Amino acid sequence: MSADKKHFMSPTAFKQWRKSLNYSQKDAADALGLKRRAIQYYEKGERDGEPVEIPKAVRLACYALAEGCHDYSGPAESPKEKD
Numbered sequence: 001m002s003a004d005k006k007h008f009m010s011p012t013a014f015k016q017w018r019k020s021l022n023y024s025q026k027d028a029a030d031a032l033g034l035k036r037r038a039i040q041y042y043e044k045g046e047r048d049g050e051p052v053e054i055p056k057a058v059r060l061a062c063y064a065l066a067e068g069c070h071d072y073s074g075p076a077e078s079p080k081e082k083d
Contacts, residue, residue, distance in 0.1 A: 009054045009062070011045035017062050018043075031070070032061050 029036040041047045
């Protein structure tokens with residue numbers, strides 16, 4: 001099994017993630033910055049008969065949303081040190 005495949009999120013796992021947050025497909029699309037159709041492809045696992053993999057960025061966004069992080073503006077700036 002390749003390194004990429006061991007971190008694969010299945011269509012079933014993606015749908016379980018969405019339902020665990022009580023998101024409709026539209027809610028999930030809005031939260032992830034995607035179109036509702038992309039959510040449908042991810043849950044089905046295919047598009048036009050071809051397999052569809054959930055991209056790493058989407059998997060990480062799913063994790064962040066599940067942990068309550070709805071936006072991120074970068075690391076906090078530390079105060080400048082005085083010379």
